[in-house]
Amino acid sequence: MTVSAGPTGLAHMERFDLLPRLRHGVRVQYEGSIDKKGFNADWDWWLYKERDEWVLFDVDGPGCVYNFVQHRYPDSEEPTFRFYFDGEKEPRFEIRHSEFGSKAPFLAPLADAYLGPEDGGRGPIRVVRSFVPMPYERSCRITSDIRLKAAAKGDGGWGHVVYHAYAELEAAGEPPLRTFTGEEDYGRLLEMWRGVGSDPKPVQGGEQTAERRHLKLAPGDSVTVFEQSGAGSVSAIEACPSEAGSGWLSDIWVRMAWDGHERPDVYCPAGVFFANELGLNPVGVLSHGRRQNGSGYCYFPMPYWRSAVVELQNRGDADIMFDAWDTTFLPGEDVRYPERETGYFRTSDYYGATASPGRDSMIGKIEGTGHLVAGHVTAFTRRPGVISCEGDVRVHIDGNWTPQVESDGSESWVCYGWGFPTPPEQNPSSAYDGQPDNPWSMVRLCAGDFYPFRQELAFGIESGEFNNQYIRHSGILFYYGVDRPGMVLTDELDIGDPASEGIHEYRATGDLGTYGLESAYEDGTNRFLKNTGREIEGRSAFSVSVRPDNAGVRLRRRSDQISGRQRANVYVDGQRVTERSWYFADRNPYRRWLEDEFDIPASYTSGKSDLRIELEYVQDGETRSWNEFHYWVFSIL
Known part of the structure; x- marks a missing residue:
């Protein structure tokens, strides 16, 4: 009997034996407290304020939250986190910072807290974390009742969400996605997570x-x-x-x-x-x-x-x-x-202890189609007593210049804090070994929040706050994959270029005109790019070529993220894509370039060699227009 890959939520995490199955229509994403200038001031975490709540996470379309983390000083004001699903006006679930690990379904070891030491007066600090899968059919929003900041001791704002975005609500051959209620039976998963050191897969005969x-x-x-x-x-x-x-x-x-x-x-x-x-x-x-x-x-x-x-x-x-x-x-x-x-x-090529002064250490680069399920990174400095954990992890997927997964320091990638001062530490999804300062070694299992890729995945880590330290890194990536690519570039449109706009029959209503921008991405480099784009307060439309045998189409846009909450409805040959709007809630007024993506399910594209794409700007929050500089069109295979 063929077993479904079970791509979402609780069913997927309970079936550790299904990790090798390739998943389609899944992207991994990150939202968190990253210093927008590219340095180490990672402490502020919010997207916008709405009434009396600070919004930390806001996405549109079907998906699943797999990892929630927040760092806080124990003596600071305690936040209450509220989870809203599918456009609800009232929260479906609330949990205080101190309740992680004890309030169902956020029970240990699926959710818990790590309390760091004094560490020379910097601490102590409590890191709360959850690996409880929380799927949603249409949207998800997470808020805090207080502002999360850490500009002074006694505050605490670091944190992140790692989640999957799904192209479709119900994929062929998969169980239907159902929104998290908080009443799910997590007993089997909790039992599995309590058994670290024993086989988590279901018992099978004939072994x-x-x-x-x-x-x-x-x-x-x-x-x-x-x-x-x-x-x-x-x-x-x-x-x-x-x-x-x-x-x-x-x-x-x-x-x-x-x-x-x-x-x-x-x-x-x-x-x-x-x-x-x-x-x-x-x-x-x-x-x-x-x-x-x-x-x-x-x-x-x-x-x-x-x-x-x-x-x-x-x-x-x-x-x-x-x-x-x-x-x-x-x-x-x-x-x-x-x-x-x-x-x-498979594993990536082992990255032996190597220093990469002034740039990220590239622990691994994978090509083909598959998903990363674990990573291992070790670090050495020239001498003891050097805090060496502040380097951010950055994961670039399928050539996207914007990292799809990041971290506010290497210790946050494995859901701990304060620079590994208390090794050894472990939970069922992450662990670290080492000395109180360095060397240190960390491992992260991504069983729920695996990282899918369709062309390549590149995993890098900074040396210090902004690549300003000498650190020798070593490590490896574990993944499931095949050599063949899972998508191919079939077209691209350069906005502002008359020839490209003409070839693609580009039209816009409510066009506010072109403007030029020279800026950088959030990729940790000082690589500046100059490009010309347009602001649209109505609609833009263009024709693109795709492969008729496509299993869906991915649009990638280069945009200016000076303002957040950019939203547009997407139409394909006059039919609106109802699974989601194209929405990006975050902003960065310093490193303004963003590459974000929109997956169009195969039901809109299969069998076609040309598509007419139309984007309808939807005003949301502070935005007054939709901006576009470049589009890449990928046919999913």
């Missing part, structure tokens, strides 16, 4: 285990620990070193190849494979890690269809011995994991 006992690898040795022909899926790997030391974590490398691939799908030190690159203290998350007895576990499902080979290599200068190395697998997985709908379990 077999390839056991290797008393395994010895001399320096330079390479040993095959698992080899199979035909279809199957590795479901668990357990490693029990003979000695309690951590040298094997760096000296042993794990190499995996599925279906005869010449380039290994997985190739990395055992330390990152088991979420313990530093190895100072055993830490672990739901998917992979190291137990207190020193044994390692990895429960990511790893399907294959023709063959599988797992090898260990000793790249150190001493013998390494294991009491056991067990590989559990389930043969015949071609039915549960249809090949055309499933990604291979």
Whole structure:
């Protein structure tokens, strides 16, 4: 029986075995307290004020909130967060800062709080976080009853939301999306999250285990620990070193190849494979890690269809011995994991400890189609006592110059705070190891909020507040993917260019004229771009070319985000796209360039080679026009 990929909410998070299934019509997005000037003043978090509430998050269209985080001093005024869904006037749910972890359904370990130390007078600080999936059919808005700011001690404004946006409310073959009520039964998911160190996947019959006992690898040795022909899926790997030391974590490398691939799908030190690159203290998350007895576990499902080979290599200068190395697998997985709908379990190229002075360290770049499910980053400075965690994580997806996922400091990416002063720490979705200042090593599991990509994904991290420190980073990305692209660029329109406007039959009513802008993106670089665009207070329309065999179309717009709450209705060949409006609530008056996207479902585009796109400006908040500088048109495959 073919199992649905279950792309949304509670059903998806309960089915850890479905992580390899490729998801279509899903984008990951981030909203949070990022310093708009590109430095380290990340403390203010709000989009706009409405009556007596400060709006932190505001999106249109079907989606699901997967991660909510807010940092606050315990002695500061306590906020109440309110969650509004589908245009409701009254909040569906309210929770105070102090209630995370104890108020259903925000119960530990799906939601909890981390209290940092005094840390030289900077702290203590409480970080509340939730991984409770909160889907919505039409829209979501999150507010605070007080302004979140941190310009002075005693305040606290840092925070973020990571969420998925869906192209359609009901995708073919998937269970229908239903809006969060707060009454969902999270018992099974809570039980799974309480079992870190044991396999989170449903119990399956027919599993077999390839056991290797008393395994010895001399320096330079390479040993095959698992080899199979035909279809199957590795479901668990357990490693029990003979000695309690951590040298094997760096000296042993794990190499995996599925279906005869010449380039290994997985190739990395055992330390990152088991979420313990530093190895100072055993830490672990739901998917992979190291137990207190020193044994390692990895429960990511790893399907294959023709063959599988797992090898260990000793790249150190001493013998390494294991009491056991067990590989559990389930043969015949071609039915549960249809090949055309499933990604291979893979890692990016291991990024060895390297400094990138003045620019982001690129931990990994992935090409093809798939979704990132975990990341691991380690950092070293020249000497102890240097706070080295302030660098923002930035994830660029499918060539978009605007990061789709960010963080206000590396510690916030793993939902902690205050620069890792209390290692080791762990929760089922994130963990870190290290010294109170540095080195440090962090791992983040993205089981709910995985990061889909259709062409490429680039994961970078700053060195210091604005790339102003010397830091050697190392790390790796875990993902499911295939080499083929999931979308192709089929057209683009350069607004303000007479030839491009003519070719695309561009027309505008309520055109306020062209204007030029030279600015930067929120990508951490000083790359300035000059472009000409238009302001529209009525409608703009243009014709574009797409592939007739498209499975939907993605529009990407370069715009000026000097003012927030830009909104437009989208029409395709005269038919309004009813799933959502094109809406972006945030603003940045300093780094003004934005690339945002709009997915058009296949029901509007399938079988067509040309589309007439029309955008109707809708006044919202402070905006007085819709601005457009460039459009890219991608045919989804």
